[in-house]
Amino acid sequence: MNFFDPHIHMASRTTDDLERMAQAGCVAVAEPAFWAGFDRSGVSSFYDYFRQLTDWEPKRALQYGIRHYTWIGVNAKEAEDVGFARDVIALLPEFLDKPDVLGIGEIGLHKCTKNEVTTLQALIEMALLRGEQMLFHTPHLEDKYKGTRMILDILRDDPRVDRRRVCIDHCEEHTIRMVLDEGYWAGITLYPVTKANPERAADMIEIYGPDRILVNSSADWGPSDPLAVPKFISVMKRRENPDKLVRQIVYDNPLIFFKQSRGFSFTQTEDIPNS
């Protein structure tokens, strides 16, 4: 079955991964800007990273027949230094205007500090002024509920926010309901250790239905699996879910969500089902 991986960090992955993903049916990926695993020392590091995401990674993926889309932003772990983050935010418009850029992401909270909120509000303001879609990272483990609640409260206070154009990612059992109830898209991340796994994702979809849900690998430089989405497909099929429903989650839903971005184009030939 053809699928999108709507959140993966290909900059941290090898061409072997791209080849295996293509063989498993991956037709497109979306790569949000994120933390490199270490703090970048200056604004020019971000500049080169954004060039990599908007220029080099799309070419590399295309060699394996995979379309590559990008989200550009300042990640929560590097949002604490407000002045530094402001300088990085000033770089964003140049990259947001490039083809195949979906919007501002991944942005959000890590430790839920006052400075993180200040940076986040500047990013949201830029997104709203420019009419960009937004992708939110929610914190890990014990900070997840609080951080998710804080992000939803920030967004709720702003009547300009179109919730159908916002994805709140890394949802788990205790956060997905509020995200869906408030009208946002919910991302579920399949990780070998933290976040969710294919079985838990299938459980959540059985409870809440398939609408406005994106399932992703968020594969990066840590323990993670670029083939997590096809493993989720196998779990869903093993539970005798119809192909149409599985396909909605791994293919139709990302298309519906991404099509709202002016930077998104996906040709009709790639649209033909192949399951």
Ligand SMILES: [Zn+2]
């Ligand atoms: Zn990520």
